[in-house]
Amino acid sequence: MKRYLALFMILPFCVLTHKPVIAQSARYKAHLSIARQHGVPLLRTDAQVKSYVSKKKLAKVSSGKGYRVQKLTYSKPYLVPRAKTVLNQVARAFYARTGSTFTVTSLTRTTGSQNRLRRVNGNAVFGVSSHNYGSSFDISYVRFNGRKGSNKRLERALHAVLADFQAKGKLLYIKEYAVSCFHITAR
Numbered sequence: 001m002k003r004y005l006a007l008f009m010i011l012p013f014c015v016l017t018h019k020p021v022i023a024q025s026a027r028y029k030a031h032l033s034i035a036r037q038h039g040v041p042l043l044r045t046d047a048q049v050k051s052y053v054s055k056k057k058l059a060k061v062s063s064g065k066g067y068r069v070q071k072l073t074y075s076k077p078y079l080v081p082r083a084k085t086v087l088n089q090v091a092r093a094f095y096a097r098t099g100s101t102f103t104v105t106s107l108t109r110t111t112g113s114q115n116r117l118r119r120v121n122g123n124a125v126f127g128v129s130s131h132n133y134g135s136s137f138d139i140s141y142v143r144f145n146g147r148k149g150s151n152k153r154l155e156r157a158l159h160a161v162l163a164d165f166q167a168k169g170k171l172l173y174i175k176e177y178a179v180s181c182f183h184i185t186a187r
């Protein structure tokens with residue numbers, strides 16, 4: 001029982017997929033371990049986020065070439081500088097390939113905002129997420145050029161760019177299903 005509890009602890013709440021829990025949790029563990037290597041500790045409160053922003057350990061992320069940031073509810077528009085660089089590179093590569101933009105749906109979360117989400121979403125899994133370290137972001141694969149709707153060509157192009165960046169050691173990604181996003185952690 002304890003072992004299963006431990007597995008759930010390392011799942012971020014954005015994992016609501018039909019993939020086997022154990023296989024997924026091993027992959028999320030890898031995300032967590034690289035997320036912790038960017039100099040920002042587990043972020044619990046907004047005040048803590050503010051403090052890391054003022055120390056320039058977290059950088060503001062707004063829409064840029066090849067991407068836009070959607071209106072955020074449970075996350076804040078900041079990333080560690082390395083993750084922001086990786087996001088910009090992914091977006092430029094995607095734009096060069098397709099002439100289209102993708103949508104970032106989630107960035108840095110505090111454990112406090114995660115608790116709030118848990119109250120409204122019964123499926124939200126209890127535990128620490130790589131989003132709590134400022135190193136992860138989610139990109140929707142059903143929202144391109146600001147419009148919601150499936151576009152298999154653009155989804156494949158985005159997937160190909162992420163696979164290429166992962167092969168080059170710049171990031172890890174996981175395709176999520178229930179929330180239709182790629183969960184990405186910079187390395």
Ligand SMILES: [Zn+2]
Pocket residue numbers: 012014106131136137138182183184
């Ligand atoms: Zn995510």
